[in-house]
Amino acid sequence: MTQLSSHKANALTGRLRVPGDKSISHRSLIMGTLALGESRISGLLEGEDVLDTAKAMRALGADIRRDEAGDWRVIGVGVGGLCQPDTALDMGNSGTGARLVMGLVATTPHSVTFTGDASLSSRPMKRVTDPLTKFGASFHGAKDMTLPLTVSGIEDPLPIEYEVPVASAQVKSAILLAALNTPGKTTVIEKTPTRDHTERMFEHFGVEIAITPHGKNTAITVTGQPELTARDMVVPTDPSSAAFPTIAALITPGSDILIENVGMNPSRTGIYTTLQEMGGDVSFVNERLECGESVADIRVRYSPLNGVTVPQDRAPSMIDEYPILCIAASFATGETVMRGLEELRVKESDRISVMVAGLQAAGVQVVEHDDGMTITGQTSIPGGALVKTHLDHRIAMSFLTLGMASDQPVTVDDGRVIETSFPGFRDLMNGLGAHITDQIKDPA
Template sequence: MAPASSPALSSGPLFSRKTPSLHGALRVPGDKSISHRALMMGTFGVGRTVIFGLLEGEDILATAGAMRQLGARIEREATPSGDAVWFVEGVGVGALRTPETVLDMGNAGTGVRLVMGMLATHPIRATLTGDASLCKRPMGRVTEPLAQFGAEFQASEGNRLPLTVTGARSPVPLTYRLPVPSAQVKSAILLAALNTPGVTTVIEPIPTRDHTERMFAHFGVPVEIHQTPEGETAVSVTGQTELVGQTLTVPADPSSAAFPLVAALLTPRSHLLLEGVGINAHRTGLIDTLREMGADIRLLNERMDTGEPVADLEVRTSALTGIDVPASRAPSMIDEYPILAVAAACATGTTRMHGLGELRVKESDRLTGMADGLRACGVQVEVEGDTLIVHGTGRPPKGGARVPVMLDHRIGMSFLVLGMVSEEPVSIDEAAPIETSFPGFARLMNGIGANISDSP
């Protein structure tokens, strides 16, 4: 059956069928983590910030809406090539204004936690909320360190949204050691530090993605990174520095590239080129893991763009073997475990993925959701504490299940990839969450040979 027309693929159930092969060159949407930060830093900048390659998913549009309410003027223009360029006229550090209405962050978990950091050291009051999924996610690990600046928080039961922030009038710097690895918590603290006099330091026992530090440096914020005597990473920021608007390009999102990448590895006779993908060392855990499993992935044209390492990824069909994935790798690939589980289901032997506790507090309980969906598709799966164990047979599973995505875009995309190789079609109950991070996913995949439609 031919794929349905593009507009029909953005909501409702989707069905994915066996794909003969995938071929072509493509660029996935811009990096979500960097897109959030680009809008925020542009808001803190004086003058105009110009952003190319911004992800235009719902999460990022929610952050753009919040920045407008905090005083930034944000406009989008189409280029002659059909791409878009975004312009942000910032208000400067210390000049955020009180929003007129509640800041609705939709499903943007990164966005809401980083905005809380921005608000924490400005003497304004704001209420944040989100969709049903976001309002179930705990915020206590962010509010606890931000309160040490002097901010006050009134949260719903269980430290959840809706939540009201009253920013500190006289914020004080702090030194904070992350109890668990989290780039979101680290970044919220660093953003709060921008309007705090003196030096604020975040200590990381395990390094996490460093997009915030790189973007700070691009905007001229004094950042010092060093190792402590205990071998931990300390990131120090000097606050109350004036930022000047900059021009930047957002690389293609490695978390989004993971889906066509794994699809190409698993489908027969496939050869893809994924263009301009970010290869920040704190984001390449999936590539490292797949290579250990036997994947043919090559990095071409490696380069630096706006302070971030970028490359084109050449991917060919590969026979994969199960391995043990250490817990220490989780911070560099926490969003990629759902699609790694699909790869493991098609590999030869057992893959054990350790240290996945963080997956229980994502858009859904991803650990349980992936395990249940894989079992429904005929895969032998076990969950032992925070370890996901997938027993692969060296061939694609039966499939044939309809998987609930539970408002989680990554679960949805992972099972659509599984349907490309399984014996029977795999369907998901709702495509709409995919638009939050990968708008046009089904259309793009069909363009390189997939068969994803809205008809059974």
Template structure:
């Protein structure tokens, strides 16, 4: 059963060619942070291009529940009237974050140093995911967390009345954990310091600086050291959300494996902490080019052009690249199935605690569709069959995971036989226009 209602079985069929322009939704990471930082500012933040997927809409509702005024104009512009740092009100109801690990962890951080309590829950998938990785560092500020065994939702956070600044080394590469600590540090006196051994996506640091926080980043022998001075007054901003590189991955990868394809994906954020997939695809021999490179709102942006690439080769993806493409490994493994030779992915244990165990989910589905896969605790290897040689023909479990569902639907576009997923409903959490967008390019994806 989907956490989003009745399951929606879907299947994808071999498609003649994909052509056209793919207008993918706004960046999910930046959309979440725009709403939260807008709510922590004094005055009105104006947001265009916000991703209106369920994950982000749940964050908008959470900000309303905590006292911010969040409205959507008829033209799709969003306006957030903030309450200021430390100004959150105690919500009257449980905060339901749906499927969004990013949303719940960032919101927990943002309220953990305010003297309020809030109870969080989510769908069946989110309620299985570990929260201790966030609640442990939040406890250092003085916050308390009470949840189910294993640090799982539903969970109540009691914010610190007299928060302390924190110096915290992130134990695993996680932008969510880093961001939760930084957001908590906003309402703590003095300086909160976060140290990460591997750089993760830095949208929070960039956006905090844009909203007027005093924040510095320094690469040292200890790692990347981020220092935030607490209790600023954040200044509201006008934000144009770039389009999501994680969503762009699906039409891009579909074009690379579908014969005769030529797809343009405009206005994609190419923050170097997010663009690892595109670097990897080019190393494999993909015909993928950046056009009209520019900067918007402090973020590098370009138009991506992806063309059918029948001669791609398997490679060993550098483990240190994992943090910059962690959400894209499922669809990369699909591309790897159509390449020649082995694609080796290491240092990816984070995939086992995403919306699903993504290594297990993809390995099982690939094998069912005739692709050989080896896997271990933090690695997997896809043995490519070469262009046109992937059998397909199986139904794959999506495990309430939007990226698993979309990855297998991309696979079916170039397989010998159709590929099905048991439930495509979760796709709406991040990519609500996936079906019409892919259909407009020429993809044969069907419900039922």
């Protein structure tokens, strides 16, 4: 276990590039596996979560390797060409990887066991397994469908129409991936729009996909069993990862940074809209399109912030960013109200209760709700806390960001978990002017 301590920083300045987008990285490896020929991926996030998905795709038959230039090459097996893996697929800490790959194998004639670390093994999979059983797949494991879990795929799947009961891009994407090896048309109905990387990736690879109104909702229809041809992919940098240096700069006096090549998919930018509403000096330059995804550079300068009530319908576009938004809210004048966040209870940790406990330990005024929290900002945060991360990378990075502007250092109990999504986080932030140090190194 490695404890990391974050000390009060001077102004953060400079240009930086955060790692590749995690959501797009997972999907690029999966789609490359389902295409015939060699797909090249540049900018892939080389964090543990994505590398575990790469291992899973190799076990299912793909030839995946990193070349000397740092690009990744995937020789796929085609839709319907997945192999029976010799061993269980260890998905590490990645809920996204586990749920997407479950969808992928549910409509194959294979039996696949999924395992993961302690954090992943505590997370419910039922919201994915329920719709996948409608194709004809079956699942064997604990009653609450936690890992380890075995998927018995169906050789002759049936197309389905499924209305997603809660806003979840992972559930939607698992169904869409299952639909690829299912004859006929499968439709997913969304009440609330969620991130649409899967739909954009399908279009990039030539999948027949239609997105149409369905009353007040949206219907996404996929025609199954296409023959996909390899495509090159460029992964933009991750807007979720970019939120950490963005908020660090906003709360650290004198800061002025430029974050390059950030994905600006409209389904992912709620955090930046919210920060602008709080008075944050956040602007976008060099806006462009790459592989169907909007990309821009983000200029961020220190700004006094004001509390806001975040609209509940914005939650799907920033669900992963609420932990770091809590840090911005801690320094904002007035109250910041965040509600409609029930999904945070079933992330890598119960992010609502874990954030509340850490904030209170650091001297922040916060009230916990069943579906969120209310934070009353202060001009000065005492800090001086040791925060339990519960093996959650976003909790760790959020509290290290808090320590950059609090009176006393903030320490997280395990900094190693950051590698799952943001390898090099400490060095990158220290290069801007932060002061994050090892506190204790204990091999146990």
